Amino acid sequence: MSRDEAPTPNEGPSTGATASVDLAAFIDEVTGGPADGVEERLGEGFVRLDVAEAERRQAIHDVRWVEDALIELLRNARDAHARSIYIATTKNGDERSLVVVDDGSGIPEDMQELVFEARVTSKLETMSQDEWGVHGRGMALYSIRERSDRSAVVWSRPGLGTSLAADFDVATIPERADQSSWPTLVSAGKGEEGDTLRGPRNLIRTCCAFALTQPFGPKVYIGSPSHIVATLRHAAKATHREAELIFETDYDRLPIAQQLLAAPDAATLAERSTKIGLPLSERTAHRVLSGAIRPVRSVMERLKHSSSPRSSEGVDLLRDRRHFKLSEADTLELKSRLLSALDPIAERYFLRVLESPTVRQTPGALHVTYRISLDEEG
DSSP: OOTTOOOOGGGSOOOHHHHHHHHHHHHHHHHTSOSTTEEEEEETTEEEEOHHHHHHHHHHHHOSSHHHHHHHHHHHHHHTTOSEEEEEEEEETTEEEEEEEEOSSOOOGGGTTGGGSTTOOSOSSOOEEETTEEEOSSOHHHHHHHHSSEEEEEEEETTTEEEEEEEEETTTSOOOSOOSOOOEEEOOOTTOOSOEEESOOSHHHHHHHHHHTOTTOOEEEEEOHHHHHHHHHHHHHTTOOHHHHTTOOOGGGSOHHHHHHHOOSHHHHHHHHHHTTOOOOHHHHHHHHHTSSOOOOOHHHHHHHHHSOSSOSSOOTTSOOOOOOOOHHHHHHHHHHHHHHHHHHHHHTTOEEOSOOEEEEETTEEEEEOOEEOOSOO
């Protein structure tokens, strides 16, 4: 270029912004894909995100609390035509574990990893919308996997139900502070619509809120793994007798609840429970089989029971007010007999009775308390 040919402003060297765009385009071309989750740079600070980055951001929005993950798992089980959903939950330090067992349609083995990928759904023509938004986008399990430390289909077969587990670091994905309190059910007043819940918005209330919107099912149960095992066995007894399943050896051909009912001894029950994501020690399995660990009621049964009026107004003139008081000698004899009755059973389950039982009287009842030494399992 000669001295007389001065460059025009448009012919000058590239600006920093243009150089940055050119560099990003060069990186995209060399790596075969967009950089930093960007599909296209539109200028003026605007970009078009690539699909993967948009999905990741949607996952963060959908699951901000552990309770958000639980409601997605409940909706999934409902849409799989489950009649009953069982939530086993434990917490160890900062790790919250959820295991959701249902008796729905199940997931084929070759789909059990694919269901965690984005946009994978079985609801091609049955997308639904409920109190928690649109369901059927194929994003629920993807969001849970993106936000959890571990998530997997532990066991499932078509027509036999599903067990799905997810672990969350509550230091990263928080949960509500009070996880032990149950909500109360407040009946709708005159001119109002629907009952409402009051209480901390924890995992229990999430289950209750979901069940409250499903008056025709499914039933929802929540408890520790050992209580859920007891509840599943109890549910199976409604349709099968243990004797009918005692010779079953191929457990994988049975629905989940029947697998646990078919276990002939504590060792088998512990092994089978662990395989479906509900880990039990053999000792805790003994307690389930003996009835020491009782099944839990559905959340709606417990909610309605705890929210029912405790007493009626006024004085009941027909109530029998007679009462008795045990003499000291009879109380000592009763304690001795009770201790003798418990000793062989306690020995069978490796328990140790720490002291003589206490006997307390209230109107219409005798309350007996044993202090025993046992592990913390279950």
